[in-house]
Amino acid sequence: MSLPDSTHLPVVLDRLRRPLRDLRISVTDRCNFRCTYCMPAGVFGENYRFLPRKDVLRFEEIERLVQLIVKQGARKLRITGGEPLVRAELPTLLRALARIPNVEDLALTTNGYLLSEQAKDLKAAGLQRLTISLDSLDSDTFAKLNGRGYALQRVLQGIQSAENAGYRQIKINAVIQRGVNEPDVLALAEYFRGTGHILRFIEFMDVGTMNDWKPRDVVGGDEILHTLSEHWPLEPIDPNYRGEVATRYQYADGAGEIGLIRSVTAPFCGDCTRARLSADGRLVTCLFAQSGLDLKTPLRDGISDAKLEAMLRGFWSERHDRYSEERASLHEERLKSGRIEMFEIGG
Numbered sequence: 170m171s172l173p174d175s176t177h178l179p180v181v182l183d184r185l186r187r188p189l190r191d192l193r194i195s196v197t198d199r200c201n202f203r204c205t206y207c208m209p210a211g212v213f214g215e216n217y218r219f220l221p222r223k224d225v226l227r228f229e230e231i232e233r234l235v236q237l238i239v240k241q242g243a244r245k246l247r248i249t250g251g252e253p254l255v256r257a258e259l260p261t262l263l264r265a266l267a268r269i270p271n272v273e274d275l276a277l278t279t280n281g282y283l284l285s286e287q288a289k290d291l292k293a294a295g296l297q298r299l300t301i302s303l304d305s306l307d308s309d310t311f312a313k314l315n316g317r318g319y320a321l322q323r324v325l326q327g328i329q330s331a332e333n334a335g336y337r338q339i340k341i342n343a344v345i346q347r348g349v350n351e352p353d354v355l356a357l358a359e360y361f362r363g364t365g366h367i368l369r370f371i372e373f374m375d376v377g378t379m380n381d382w383k384p385r386d387v388v389g390g391d392e393i394l395h396t397l398s399e400h401w402p403l404e405p406i407d408p409n410y411r412g413e414v415a416t417r418y419q420y421a422d423g424a425g426e427i428g429l430i431r432s433v434t435a436p437f438c439g440d441c442t443r444a445r446l447s448a449d450g451r452l453v454t455c456l457f458a459q460s461g462l463d464l465k466t467p468l469r470d471g472i473s474d475a476k477l478e479a480m481l482r483g484f485w486s487e488r489h490d491r492y493s494e495e496r497a498s499l500h501e502e503r504l505k506s507g508r509i510e511m512f513e514i515g516g
């Protein structure tokens with residue numbers, strides 16, 4: 170039985186009538202950092218077994234799956250990891266993804282440590298936007314937070330290289346943890362004011378199962394906003410599109426924009442249009458999901474595009490994730506029970 174070509178089918182909606190608009194593509198589970206809130210060095214030491222190469226999707230497999238997911242409505246692609254810049258030949262994949270019809274946006278999230286060497290080639294391959302994770306401007310705090318004692322300077326040079334390469338937009342993401350890097354709220358704001366880069370503060374989240382998250386360690390978005398407003402008046406600005414994760418503000422003196430990503434204190438599941446493709450080919454419908462749909466096995470078993478599309482539509486249409494909105498009411502065991510680790514599906 171030949172299944173209909175989904176190009177003519179309506180955009181697939183989940184059970185909360187949310188379309189699939191954003192696809193985050195994890196190209197590797199490996200990372201050169203050991204950030205304490207994602208991949209603590211104590212757990213992910215030298216002997217930790219990451220995915221064997223044979224289990225990682227090949228570029229042509231990623232391209233085929235992305236083409237089919239774009240046919241279901243995805244328009245914004247974000248390359249993630251682990252740390253995507255540790256995957257070899259990444260420009261080859263970017264060129265292929267940039268050619269897919271209806272892809273409106275191609276972005277990448279990185280810790281910036283390898284960016285100086287790669288910023289130009291990634292841009293030439295079609296990458297449009299960059300998000301760089303930077304949690305501290307204090308060398309000691311930065312070295313501690315990345316779990317490897319790596320130097321802050323390399324990341325600042327990476328940001329400079331990205332500027333020189335002329336990316337359409339550069340965002341800086343900082344996860345703020347109580348008692349760890351609160352002073353960086355002002356330091357980062359001071360540093361990026363007037364640069365044109367968009368600084369976003371992310372509330373510390375209970376992603377994965379390893380970061381020993383406690384609600385008391387969360388510095389809420391309102392608290393961050395208050396701290397900043399005491400120094401620089403800020404005005405709220407409208408979201409760019411439905412489902413944008415950050416609430417946006419601009420400095421009244423024209424020094425640019427900041428964002429607050431409040432997954433804990435003001436969850437935004439109602440407009441969540443994000444799916445994630447793990448490096449080993451699982452489609453995951455929530456950052457806090459416990460499992461995903463295995464696409465790699467049927468793909469390597471020779472399944473047809475039409476059957477794969479039917480699987481994708483069926484899986485998304487059954488989706489009803491809203492973990493962050495439910496977090497406060499969830500039982501202890503659900504809060505503790507096995508979640509896919511963030512480095513497997515990208516933040």
Ligand code: SF4
Nearest residue numbers: 438441455456490493
């Ligand atoms: S918790 Fe899940 S459903 Fe809610 S916004 Fe995050 S990824 Fe989306």
